[in-house]
Amino acid sequence: MHESISGPPPETLSLTSGSRFIRACLRRPVDRTPVWFLRQAGRYMPEYQAVRKHHSLLEICRTPSLAAEVTITAAEKLDVDAAIIFADLLLPLAPMGLDFEFQAGEGPVVHKPLRTAEAVSRLRTDRTAELAYVAEAIQKVAAHFKDSIALIGFCGAPFTLASYMIEGGASRHYIETKKMMYHQPAVWRSLMDKLVKVLHEYARQQVEAGADVIQIFDSWAGVLSIEDYREFVLPHARTLVREVQASGVPVIYFGVETSSLIGAMRETGADVLGLDWRAPLGETWRSLDYSCAVQGNLDPITLFAEPELLRHRVKQILDQARGRPGHIFNLGHGIVPGTPVENVQYVVRLVREISGEVKHG
DSSP: OOSOOOSSOGGGSOOOHHHHHHHHHTTOOOSSOOBOOTTOSSTTSHHHHHHHTTSOHHHHHHOHHHHHHHHHHHHHHHTOSEEEOOOOTTGGGTTTTOOEEEETTTEEEESSOOOSHHHHHTOOSSOGGGGHHHHHHHHHHHHHHTTSSEEEEEEEOHHHHHHHHHHSSOOSSOHHHHHHHHHOHHHHHHHHHHHHHHHHHHHHHHHHHTOSEEEEEOTTGGGSOHHHIIIIIHHHHHHHHHHHHTTTSOEEEEOSSOGGGHHHHHTTOOSEEEOOTTSOHHHHHHHTTTOSEEEOOBOGGGGGSOHHHHHHHHHHHHHHHTTOTTEEBOBSSOOOTTOOHHHHHHHHHHHHHHHHTSOOO
């Protein structure tokens, strides 16, 4: 399902969820707004919790049958238009020679952060084949759904992975990362080049296995000024986006708290920009001259609200999109633990109901 979708308008077609989603990524007309959720397979869902009782996060990621099971279960339970493969942003670090683990209550921890030119020079770029377990999981999910819904593969963006590698985990100020950018620009470029090479190959594996779309998560780009983003990040993000697109699939590019960067992020050439909930969808899309598709952008905590408010917020977002080709309904970030599953299912039904009443095209 990697070919460019064009042809007759949606009202003359029988669209599957998969084709509807891909058409939206390419700003083609659809019969209703497609919907999926960031972190739709995760800790809020009892089925996932049952698997986690017996397996660590990394065990699930590295066991294709488990990763496929978690991916499929969530997509079917929510009845969404796209499934995103269950994996983790940091998986490429291991074949590059950087060990990490998840510590309870602290998230990912890199035990030997990159701080020197010598450490960067030792990073490997020739072992991406070790990530084949993700492609194998994608093959299993693709075989299960058989194009009935779209399948999203993903990777981290070069800046976001570099920040984990340099800081040793999540950070508040990203001091060490910015110090490398400012004081060792040649080392920074070397690190970015190595990451682009690995991430491109990793994404290509996913596409060949059956991924219809690749989402690139630049989760921490929002910590940057527009000047730093343009100088130190944009050239490398643009290269990665274009190389992934050359595999024949659309690319979604997403970051958190990136309202100030959205114009520059558009310069990556990504087919879809993910918007977090702080960015007004209608105004932001208009500022981009509707030159790309947009994804978003309900505040994930709104999923805890009463049905009346939830309906109002969903309708507000759809009203801002106005049925224009190229809107994918999603959250402005991932589903959080404790979210009522029935509320997530309710949002799916609301999007279908409300957007189905709007003239698209």
